[in-house]
Amino acid sequence: MSIVNGFYTVRLVFSKTGRARYISHLDLNRTMARVLRRAGIPLWYTEGFNKHPYITFAAPLSLGCESLCERMDFRLTDETLSMDEIVARVNKAMPEGLQAISAAEAVRKMSAVGFAKYRLQLSCDRGIVGAFLEQPSIEVEKKTKKKGGVLTVDIKPHLQIEEIKGETATELTAILPCSNETTVNPTLLLTARSAFAGREIKASSLRLELYDIDGEIFA
Amino acid sequence: MPTLDELFLSVQKPSRYTGGELNSVMKDKAAVDVRFAFCFPDLYEVGMSHLGMKILYGLFNEQPDIWCERVFAPDTDMEALMREHDIPLWALESRDPLTAFDFVGFTLQYEMSFTAILNMLDLAHIPVRSADRDERYPLVVAGGPCACNPEPIADFVDIFFLGEGEEVDLEVVRLYQQMKKDGSYSKAAFLHAAAQIEGVYVPALYEVSYNEDGTVAAVTPQEGVPATVKKRIIRDLDSCYYPKSFVVPFTDIVFDRAQSEIFRGCIRGCRFCQAGFIYRPVREKLPEVIDRQSHDLCRSTGYEEFSLSSLSTSDYTKLEELLPMLLEWSEREHTNISLPSLRVDGFSEELAQKLNVLRRAGLTFAPEAGTQRLRDAINKNVTEEEIFRTVTKAFNAGWSAVKLYFMMGLPTETFEDVAGIAELGQKLVNLFYQNPNRPKGKGVTISISCACFVPKPFTPFQWEPQDTAEQLAQKQEHLRQSVTTKKISLSMHDNTTSYLEAVLARGDRRLCAAIEEVWRRGSKLDAWSEHFDYDRWMGVFADLGIDPAFYANRRRSYDEVLPWDHLDYGVTKEFLIRESKKAHEALTTPHCRQQCQACGAACWKEGVCVEHR
Ligand code: SF4
Ligand code: SF4
Numbered sequence: 001m002s003i004v005n006g007f008y009t010v011r012l013v014f015s016k017t018g019r020a021r022y023i024s025h026l027d028l029n030r031t032m033a034r035v036l037r038r039a040g041i042p043l044w045y046t047e048g049f050n051k052h053p054y055i056t057f058a059a060p061l062s063l064g065c066e067s068l069c070e071r072m073d074f075r076l077t078d079e080t081l082s083m084d085e086i087v088a089r090v091n092k093a094m095p096e097g098l099q100a101i102s103a104a105e106a107v108r109k110m111s112a113v114g115f116a117k118y119r120l121q122l123s124c125d126r127g128i129v130g131a132f133l134e135q136p137s138i139e140v141e142k143k144t145k146k147k148g149g150v151l152t153v154d155i156k157p158h159l160q161i162e163e164i165k166g167e168t169a170t171e172l173t174a175i176l177p178c179s180n181e182t183t184v185n186p187t188l189l190l191t192a193r194s195a196f197a198g199r200e201i202k203a204s205s206l207r208l209e210l211y212d213i214d215g216e217i218f219a
Numbered sequence: 220m221p222t223l224d225e226l227f228l229s230v231q232k233p234s235r236y237t238g239g240e241l242n243s244v245m246k247d248k249a250a251v252d253v254r255f256a257f258c259f260p261d262l263y264e265v266g267m268s269h270l271g272m273k274i275l276y277g278l279f280n281e282q283p284d285i286w287c288e289r290v291f292a293p294d295t296d297m298e299a300l301m302r303e304h305d306i307p308l309w310a311l312e313s314r315d316p317l318t319a320f321d322f323v324g325f326t327l328q329y330e331m332s333f334t335a336i337l338n339m340l341d342l343a344h345i346p347v348r349s350a351d352r353d354e355r356y357p358l359v360v361a362g363g364p365c366a367c368n369p370e371p372i373a374d375f376v377d378i379f380f381l382g383e384g385e386e387v388d389l390e391v392v393r394l395y396q397q398m399k400k401d402g403s404y405s406k407a408a409f410l411h412a413a414a415q416i417e418g419v420y421v422p423a424l425y426e427v428s429y430n431e432d433g434t435v436a437a438v439t440p441q442e443g444v445p446a447t448v449k450k451r452i453i454r455d456l457d458s459c460y461y462p463k464s465f466v467v468p469f470t471d472i473v474f475d476r477a478q479s480e481i482f483r484g485c486i487r488g489c490r491f492c493q494a495g496f497i498y499r500p501v502r503e504k505l506p507e508v509i510d511r512q513s514h515d516l517c518r519s520t521g522y523e524e525f526s527l528s529s530l531s532t533s534d535y536t537k538l539e540e541l542l543p544m545l546l547e548w549s550e551r552e553h554t555n556i557s558l559p560s561l562r563v564d565g566f567s568e569e570l571a572q573k574l575n576v577l578r579r580a581g582l583t584f585a586p587e588a589g590t591q592r593l594r595d596a597i598n599k600n601v602t603e604e605e606i607f608r609t610v611t612k613a614f615n616a617g618w619s620a621v622k623l624y625f626m627m628g629l630p631t632e633t634f635e636d637v638a639g640i641a642e643l644g645q646k647l648v649n650l651f652y653q654n655p656n657r658p659k660g661k662g663v664t665i666s667i668s669c670a671c672f673v674p675k676p677f678t679p680f681q682w683e684p685q686d687t688a689e690q691l692a693q694k695q696e697h698l699r700q701s702v703t704t705k706k707i708s709l710s711m712h713d714n715t716t717s718y719l720e721a722v723l724a725r726g727d728r729r730l731c732a733a734i735e736e737v738w739r740r741g742s743k744l745d746a747w748s749e750h751f752d753y754d755r756w757m758g759v760f761a762d763l764g765i766d767p768a769f770y771a772n773r774r775r776s777y778d779e780v781l782p783w784d785h786l787d788y789g790v791t792k793e794f795l796i797r798e799s800k801k802a803h804e805a806l807t808t809p810h811c812r813q814q815c816q817a818c819g820a821a822c823w824k825e826g827v828c829v830e831h832r
Contacts, residue, residue: 019239022227027234027469034241034467034521037552045553052523053553064228093521095467096239202225 007044007054007075010086011106011219017066017206020097025060031095032072038093041086044075058110058218059178059210062185065118067207071218073106104219114213116178117162118186122170122193123202129170132196133161140188155184155192179213220304223314230297234469235263238289238311241467242519244276245312246286252396255279256310256320256357258290260327260335261746266291267466268474270528271326271363275384277462285392288312288320289466292335292744293342301342308342317343321395323357324388325376327365330723331716331746333372333734336361338743340375347735349377349423354406360391366420367450367497368676368783371726371734373422377410380418381786382450382497383483385460387418414444418451420786427728427782433769435727435780449787450497454825456483456504461512464519476557477516477525479509481541485530486811486827488818490598490802491587491629493675494530496795497788499818501534501811502826506541513545517554525549526557533562582613585624588632589639596631596805598798603643610647614654619661621647627694627711628672628686630802637694640667641701648706665707669698671717675724676783677790679798682775685721687768688714715753719745721771727782730770733759791819 002008016023023031033053036043043053058071081089083103090100122129132138137154144151160175176184186205194201210218227233234240248254257276259266266272272289279287288310293301301308307316317323323345325336337347340359346352349359361369362380369379380387391413398404398412414421424444428436440446453459465477484501485494504512513525529535542556549556586601588594594601610621625640644665651663671691674680686694691714702709723730737759744750760767775781777796784792794816801808808816811827821828 019237022233022237023469024232024234027471030471031241031467031469033523036521037523038241038519038521043553051553063233093241095241095243095469096245 003077003079007077008079009073009075009106010083010103012072012074012086012090012103013101014070014072014090014094015066015068015099015101016061016070016097017068017099018097020095021064021066023098024063025057028057029055031098032074035090035093035095035098036074039086039089041074041081041089042076042078044077056110059113059116059183061207062187065186065205065207068101069116069207069209071110071210073110108212108219111180112212113210113218114177114179115175115211115215117173117175117208117211119206119208120172120174120186120190121204122172124170124193124197125168126164126166126170128197129164129172129193132193133159135196138189138192140184140192142188155188158182158184159189173208175211178210220306221300223306223309226297226300226304226306229300231294232263232470235291236293236297236311238314240469241521242464243289243312243466244280244286246280248286248313248315251286252284252399253286253322253392254320255285255287255322255324255392256290256317257287258317258323258325258336258339259292260325260332260339261292261744262294263291263468264470264472265746267468267472269326269328270478270480271384273462273465273478274460275324275388276466277464278385278389278460279392281460282389284396286312290317290323290339292339295744295750298338298342298743307344308339317345317357320357322392323359325359325361325363327361327363327369327372329746330365330371330720331751333723334738334742334745336372337375337735337738341738347375347738349375352377352406354404358395358406358409360388362388364493364497365724367493367786367788368724368726369420369422370427370728370782371723371730373728374731374735377406377421377423378413379420379422380451381420381448382418382788383453384451385453387416387451390416391419411443417449420448422728425785429729434775435782435784437780438782438785440785447785447787450789452500452789452823452825453483453502454823456480456502457508463512463515465516465522467520467522474526475522477513477520477522478528479513479516479525480504481509481527481529481532481535483529484826486534487531487600488598488798488808488810488816489587490596490679490798491626491672491675493678496677496790496818498530499789499820500823500826500828503535503537506537506544509541510544514548517549517552523553524555524557526559528559530560532558532560582610582618582621583624584609584622586643587624587626588629588636589625589641589643590636592805593629593632593636593639595807596802597629598802598807600807600810603646606643607646607650610650611654614651614658615656617658619651619658620664620666622666622668623647625667625669626672627669627698628691628717630672630674630680630683631805632686632694634694634697637697638701640669640698641703641707644702644707645704648704663706667702667707667709669695669709669711671712671714673717673720673724676781677788677795679795679802681725681781681795682777682779682799684772684774685718687772688718713748716745716748716751718767718771719753719756722767723770725782726770729765733763733765736763789818789820789822794818 045051054075056073086103087100138156158177162173165171279285340347360378361376366379410421424441426439430436482503484498587599674683
C-alpha cells in the first residue's frame with residue numbers, strides 16, 4: 001500500500017439489495033460518504049472552498065435493480081487500517097440492504113468496466129421470452145445526453161444470453177454492455193419485452209458481476 | 220393488488236417511501252406493547268427536517284415496550300396509485316397500515332397542513348371525525364405550536380398535547396397501557412382519565428356555546444374535567460432526553476444535517492411572534508451538554524454539518540464559551556457548524572474570523588418594518604445603525620448583496636411605514652456607493668422580501684384585524700412605486716395564503732366543517748402553492764354560510780371570549796393587553812434579561828425568570 005499525494009485509494013465491493021435498491025445513484029454517494037464518516041475511516045478530503053471526501057462508483061446501477069457486485073473507490077490518508085478492518089467497520093455503519101463484501105487497493109480505473117451480468121426474474125413464460133429473443137432485431141428507445149433527445153437502437157447484437165430457466169416464471173441470465181460508450185441496462189430490455197408481449201411484464205433484476213472489455217472479472 | 224415494491228418503481232424519489240434509512244428503528248412488533256405512528260402532515264422532505272419529530276421518535280423508541288414509526292404525506296403521484304389500488308397509508312419502518320397502531324400522532328407546525336391531516340387519516344382508512352372512531356381505530360393525538368388554538372380541528376383529534384411533549388406524551392401512553400392491562404380501557408374512559416393529566420386537552424369533553432353576534436359565549440367542561448388546560452414545559456433541559464442519533468435520509472431533504480438545540484423560548488417578545496410567547500420561559504442548556512450532544516449526533520449519523528437550533532442563536536449567553544468547544548473537534552473531523560439566526564454584531568474579532576461569521580450568517584436581516592416607529596410598535600429591536608454597521612463591514616470584506624425581510628399589514632402600519640421599506644433599501648444602496656472600500660467592478664443588490672402579517676393567538680396582536688386583500692394590494696402597489704432603483708429587487712408574497720392562515724389561526728370549532736368539506740372537494744397539500752386552491756376554500760365558506768372576514772379582518776375587544784381562552788400557555792391575558800396597548804403607543808418593552816415584565820411564565824420558576832440579573 002502506498003500513499004501518494006497524501007492518500008491511497010481503496011476499492012470496496014458491496015451488495016445493494018432489499019430496501020436499498022431504491023437508493024438512487026446520486027443519493028448513494030451522499031449515503032456512502034456518511035457511512036464512511038460513521039465508520040471512523042480516516043478519509044482524505046478534497047482541498048478548496050467546499051471540502052468533501054473523494055468517492056466514486058463504477059457503472060451506475062439503475063434504480064430498483066439489486067446487485068451483488070457494486071464497486072466504490074474512496075481515498076484514505078492513513079494506511080494502518082487493514083482491509084478486513086475496513087470491511088468490518090463499514091458494515092457496522094451501513095443501512096439495511098447495503099453490505100460490504102471485500103476491500104482492496106484500487107489499481108485499475110473504473111472506466112475499464114465493459115460488461116455486466118444480470119439475472120432477471122420475469123413474470124412471463126418461456127415461450128414468450130424465446131420468441132422475443134429470436135426476433136431479427138430488438139429495438140429500444142434510449143434517452144440521449146441532450147435534453148429530451150431519444151435515440152432508437154438495436155440491442156440484439158449486444159445480448160449474450162447465458163441461461164434461460166423455468167417454464168412459467170422465467171429466469172434469464174444475460175451479459176449486457178456496461179461501459180462509457182455503450183450501456184444497455186435491464187430496464188431497457190424489459191421495456192422492449194413488455195412492448196413485444198403487449199402487456200406489462202414484471203421483473204426483478206440482480207446484477208451479478210462486472211467484467212472488463214476482455215471479459216475478465218473487473219477488480 | 221400490486222405490492223408496495225411495485226409501486227416504488229412507478230413514483231418520483233421512491234426512497235421517501237421505502238424506510239430502511241440509517242438509524243431507523245426496527246423492532247419486533249410481537250415484543251412491544253404500544254405502537255405509535257408519528258405522522259408529519261407534509262411531504263417526507265419537509266417532515267424529515269423537523270427536530271421535534273426526531274426527539275419524540277428517539278424518546279419513544281428508547282422505551283423497549285414502545286415502537287414509534289414515521290409516516291409522511293405521500294406526494295400526488297404516490298397518492299394516485301394508492302387510491303387506484305386501494306392501498307392504505309403505511310408507516311415506513313414496518314410497512315404496516317396505520318390501522319395496526321395504538322396511536323396515530325400528528326405534529327401541527329402550520330395551519331396550512333390541516334387538510335393534509337384529514338387526507339392522511341382517510342388514506343389510512345381511518346374515519347376523520349373523532350366521534351366516528353370507536354375502539355377498533357387508533358387514537359388520534361396531536362401536538363406542536365398550532366395546538367395552542369386547536370379549535371378548527373377539534374372534531375378530528377382525540378387528544379391535543381399542549382406545550383413540550385417529552386414528558387406528557389409518555390404519560391399518556393403509559394396510562395393507555397395500564398388501562399389496557401387492567402381491563403378498564405374504553406375510549407371514553409381513557410379520554411376522561413387522560414384529561415386529568417396536565418397538558419392534555421380532550422376537545423370532546425368541552426362544549427362551546429356562541430353569542431348571537433357569532434363570538435364565543437363560553438367553553439364549558441364536562442363534569443370532572445379541568446376548566447383550563449395548562450401547557451407543559453421541560454424544567455431542566457440538561458437532563459431531558461435528547462436523541463443520540465437521527466434517522467439519516469437517503470434523498471435530499473430541506474435541512475439535511477444534525478441539529479443541536481441550545482435553548483428553548485426567546486427573551487425578546489416581538490409582538491407579532493407567536494413562538495416568542497408560547498415557548499416561554501427561556502431555558503438554556505449548558506455548553507458542555509450541547510457539545511456532547513452535538514458530537515454524539517455527528518458521530519452516529521456521519522453528518523458533515525450540524526446546526527445550533529434555537530429561536531435566536533445570538534441570545535445564547537454562553538456562545539463564546541460553546542463555540543471554541545465545538546470547533547475543537549468539528550474542524551478536525553471536517554464537520555461544518557451552521558449558526559442560523561445569528562447576529563453578526565457582538566463577536567470578538569478573533570472568533571468572528573475563525574468562524575467566518577459573515578459567511579455563515581449571510582447578509583440577511585429581518586427588520587420586519589420599514590420605520591423605527593413601526594419597529595417600536597412591534598417591539599422588534601433592530602435599528603438602522605446596527606444594520607448599517609454590519610453591512611459596512613460586509614461591503615469592506617467584498618460583499619455586495621444584502622437580503623432584508625419585512626412584513627406588511629402590521630398593526631398601526633401607514634403608507635409612510637410602507638414607503639420606509641423602500642427607503643431603508645435605498646439607504647443601503649447609497650451606503651454601498653459611498654464606501655471607498657466597496658468591491659470594485661460590482662453593483663449592489665438589495666433583495667427585499669415582504670410577507671403578509673398574520674395575527675396569531677397568544678400574542679399581543681391576537682385582537683387585531685388582518686388587513687383586507689384590498690388594503691394589502693394598495694400597500695403592495697405603494698411599495699412598488701416607492702422603489703425607484705433597479706438595485707432593489709422586490710418579492711412580495713401572495714396574500715391569499717396569509718388570509719387563510721389568518722382565518723384558521725384564530726378560528727373556532729365551526730371551521731371544522733369547512734376544513735372537512737374543502738378536503739372532500741380535493742384540498743390536501745395546501746402548504747404547497749401549486750396545490751393551494753384559494754377559490755375552493757372561498758366556495759366552501761360561501762356554501763356553509765361561514766364569513767371568513769369574521770375571523771381574519773375583525774377587531775376583537777379585550778373582553779371577548781377567545782376560542783383558546785381555556786388554554787393556558789403561562790403568559791397572562793393582562794400582560795398581552797398591556798403589550799397591545801403599548802404597541803398602539805409605539806412604546807417598546809425591554810427583553811427578559813433587561814427587565815422582567817411579569818408576563819406570567821414565571822409560574823414555572825425556571826430559566827430566565829430565575830436567572831441572576
Ligand atoms: S427575536 Fe423576536 S421574532 Fe425572533 S423568535 Fe424572538 S420574539 Fe420571535
Ligand atoms: S416572567 Fe419575566 S423573565 Fe420570565 S418570561 Fe416573563 S417576562 Fe421573561
